[in-house]
Each structure stands twice: as C-alpha cells, then as structure tokens.
Amino acid sequence: MEPSLTLNISGVERETGLSKDVLRMWERRYGFPKPGRDDNGERQYTLADIGKLRAVKRLMDVGLRPGKIMTLPMAELNAMADARIPARRDGLAPALERDILTMLKSHDATSLQHTLANMLMRQGLQRFVLETVTPLNQAVGDAWMQGELQVFEEHLYTEQLQVALRTAINAFPRQVGTPRVLLTTFPSEQHGLGLLMVEAMMVPEGVQCISLGPQTPLEDIRRAAIAHKVHIVALSFSAAFPVRQASDGLAALRRQLPAPISLWAGGEMTRRVRKTMPGIMLIPDLASIINALRSWRSHWVPQTI
Amino acid sequence: MEPSLTLNISGVERETGLSKDVLRMWERRYGFPKPGRDDNGERQYTLADIGKLRAVKRLMDVGLRPGKIMTLPMAELNAMADARIPARRDGLAPALERDILTMLKSHDATSLQHTLANMLMRQGLQRFVLETVTPLNQAVGDAWMQGELQVFEEHLYTEQLQVALRTAINAFPRQVGTPRVLLTTFPSEQHGLGLLMVEAMMVPEGVQCISLGPQTPLEDIRRAAIAHKVHIVALSFSAAFPVRQASDGLAALRRQLPAPISLWAGGEMTRRVRKTMPGIMLIPDLASIINALRSWRSHWVPQTI
C-alpha cells in the first residue's frame, strides 16, 4: 500500500504542464480527469490520470481538439497516435534512427555518445545538424508520441545531443566577425536545444553568437541587444509554443527594438504562423538560416557608430 | 505613447515566477501590486510593478517576509538588499570577483570566456569549482540582489560558465568505474548549473555520471535509476526550492527506490533542512562530495547481479 501514489493539482501542473485552471475546467466540462478528494476536499490525481493527460496533450500538440479525445480510453488514444505517424513506403526507418532508438531503449549512454560524436566528425557540424539531428529529433519525437520512449530516455537523448553540439561549437575559434547575433527564447519557452542547433548552424558561417540561454524576459532581450550591439536578435520557439503569445511578444519586442536591429524567429512553431508580421523574419527550418544570413549580408551596409 | 507597456497576470507570472494566485492574494492583503484594469476588467501590470515584484522576491528568497516589505518603496527595498550583503573587513572584493563583475557589466563576453578558461586551466576542474566558481556565484548572486546586474547579464554569466564546465568535463575520458551516479533535478527545479558543478566534482574522481539534465518527473527518476543500474541517485536543489516540496519528494522517491541505491540531495536548499531524513544523504556543499564518495566506496561491497 503506497501512501503517496497520488499528486495534488500543482503536482499535476508541474508534471504535465497543464495549468490548474485548465485541469479544473476539463473536469467541469468533460468529466476528465475526475480525481478523488482528500480529507480536505482537495483533488488527488492518480498516476493513471497523469499518463492519460500526457497522451491527450501529445495529441493536442498535433492539432486534435480536447473535446474530441478527452473521453476516449487510453487504448484509443494510443491508436490515434499511431495513425498520426506517416508510415514509410518501405515500412522501415533508416538504419541510424533505428539504432539510436535502440540505444535509448537499452539505456546505452556510451554507444549513444560515440555514435553521435562519430556522425558529427564524419559530416561536419552543419550537415550533422541538418541531415542527422533533424530527422533524429523527428524520430525521437514520434517514438515519444507513441509512448515507446519514457520521459527519462528522451532526457538522456537531449542531454547527450547537447554535449555533442556544445563540444563541436566550442571547437570553432571565437569569431569577431559580422553579424553579431543574440540568441535566446521567451520566458515561457523551456527548450534550449533549438537554440544550440541554431548556434551550430551559424558559428561555421563566421557569425558571432551571443547566447543567453533560454527564458530571457522581454525587456532584458531589448537591453541585451543594445548592450551587446548585435545586428540580429534570433528567438527560438518549440512546436508547442502558443502562436498567439509568440505574435504578441514578437510585436512588442519589435516596437521596443531599435529599427536597425533585425528580429528573427525560428523553430517548429513558426510553421503554424499564418500572417506575416512586419519587421520580423520567420525562419521555419534550419536550412533557411544560411539563406537568411546570405540575404542579410548582401543588404547590410557597415554603419559608423 | 507605447500601446503595450503593460502585461496581464499570466505575463507577470511568466516574468516573475509568482503564481496568479499569489499575485491576486498579495493585492487583496497588502494592496500591492495594484494594477489597473483593461476594458474587460482584467489586471494590467506596469513595468514598474514587475521591477518591484522582482525586488520583493529577491528579498523573500533571503528570508524576509512579504508582509514586512511589500508596502515599502523601492528605495527602501534596495537599501535592505544592500544591508543584507555582509561587508568585508577590508571593504574590498577579491580581484577576480571584481574583474568578472566588471566584464559582465560591460558585456565583454570574450574576456569573460578567456578568464574563466584561464582559471580552469590553472587550477584544474575540482579546484576551479570549489575556489573560483563557488565564490563567483556568490558574488554574482549578491550583485543581482542589489540590482547591480540585469537579468540578461546574469544569463550571460551562467551560459559562459556552463560552456567552460562542460568543455572541461568532456575532456575527461568516459569512465566505466564505480559508482555509477544518476544526476538530475525535480520537475519544478529549473537550475541546471548546480548539476553541472556536481558532475565537475565527480568526474575527476572516476565516477561514471549519467546526467538527465533538469526536471525529471519522480516516477522517471526511479525508472532511470533502475534502467541504468546506478549505485547513487544525486539530486540538486537551488536556494529558493521549497523545503517542504523537497522533503515530500525525497521521501516518496526513497520509498520507491530499491534499497541498495543511495539517494543524495545537495545544493543550497539542503542547508535549510532541519530534520534528518532516513535513507537520504544531505550534501550541503560541494566539497563534501569528495568525503561522501570516499565513505560510499569504503562501505560498498560489489554485488553480483
């Protein structure tokens, strides 16, 4: 009899990323999750609740609506997740993806590290990011969506990839060239991997990257851009980032930023953006960075400051 | 006339880390912050509100109580922050701390990187962590508390330090020795720097570290520990982490973890813990890691699995 196999509402918020308000509203509207109550009338969620909430969230991130899926049993949810993965013609994943997934599932950190380092050496940093990391992220994301990967297995992947990328980035001598680019994310964006991938694409191009890591308040992005005299501010947004929040933030930042400083927004989220936003360059995939840089360089005229 | 120099309540939650509930409750009880309302009756906070909220939060992290400070004007808050910093007898900060702070305030990323790399080379990884990074963190924390440093300046420090540490850790050949240690933090703990410092202390001791990065759900920490067959699970807690939440989490984890696996908890928070917790080793400072490892090794008897 485990005494504490339940979590209170803030525990669930932490574990799933769903706000307390949303959890209560879902219960009110859809009848799920319907946690028991403790002596004090407070909601106590079970681990099964958490699991189903994660499954629902995964499907919502892909565009399904809560009302449609909330009441379905777990089996149905898993089936829908499977259906979402486009089957390959040959029915086979490429060897590398398959190997890496196998390593993750067998918790072989050493082989994982070796394989990544190996590919990196063979391909060089930029090709490694475009041809290896991108499809690998996709494969890991798919596996995670289908529930094939545990959270901690995905963490291990992220961690090892960061190690590999950071090592390679460090190997480049520190540039003093142009443009100078400020890299960061908005405060509610947790994922720092995208940032690192952007840096990996830019550094070989002779760009001087100044990374603040994730989660910089809006006002500080402005201050940092001015203090570091950067030419470009580049922000990264993961797939799950709310488009609305991003647009508002970007517009506000654009207003506050001196006009000569370019504002670039990249990451999975940017593919869901419909409207073009004046003064903001959307970069939906990593390969476009090269073109964007080329374009910037051809238009830029050195300023006397 | 800037149209959007105000934030709604969730914006403030993001920027300050104070929950919506707390923000509303403070307004109800202390009359601060008292934001204006938009057409729809929703709270609109000003940038000045944000600034004061940050100041209040800094002081609370050091032990002051909200009721005492909430209504004071900003000038008073800053004065209190100053008073909190123990003055040195000689009135002078050591040269290195002073230099690094100067570099941060002048946004000289290059010098910062060089200086850190230099100290690291000269002292070696463990001494660098104990004798340079620890007091430096303290100095940067103090400066931040006094409002001398901007958020983005502190971000730059963290980022550059991570780069330096990771590079050095990578330089060690991957060990296959004992113990194997799983490193991570609880889901609500954002700070990954402590984790890296722990790894930097352990790797030179021949420990095989498996880091999952920050924010692993409880259940997954258990799964990962078993899957990776680790001997020790080490968790890091920053100063602001709620003791209660840590104790609960650690106790729950201890119950779920197989008995032979040791559970270590370290970081600033652990100094505030009064009660000893059975089966959990508290490690209040980084130097103690060496002793803890020595002790573990002398007690450990290789198991046949």
Add this chain to the structure above:
DNA sequence: TCCTTCGTTTGTCCTGGACAAATATGATAA
C-alpha cells in the same frame, strides 16, 4: 539552552461565473 505550545502569517486550493480568442461550420460569391 532547548523544546513545546499557541497565535499569526502566508500560500494554495476551492467553486462557479463570465468572456474573448480560436476554431469549425455553413452560406454565398467567383
């Protein structure tokens, strides 16, 4: 000095109502 008890402070949770943004649906025009 250390420990217990008791009042106060503080954070979190609750209910149930309201509304606007996002999305889907259906009608109309090209």
Add this chain to the structure above:
DNA sequence: TTATCATATTTGTCCAGGACAAACGAAGGA
C-alpha cells in the same frame, strides 16, 4: 468546383471571495 465571409461552438483564461493547513515567530516551561 474553390475561395471568402459570417455565424456558431469550443476552449482557455480571468475574476471574486471564501476556506484552510503549513510555516513561522514569540512566549512559556523543562
């Protein structure tokens, strides 16, 4: 047929105000 617009539905976020337990601090006793 496809594209565009208006309307309906869905969904997330906000609000008020009440309640309570954990954390804290002060006073009293061993």
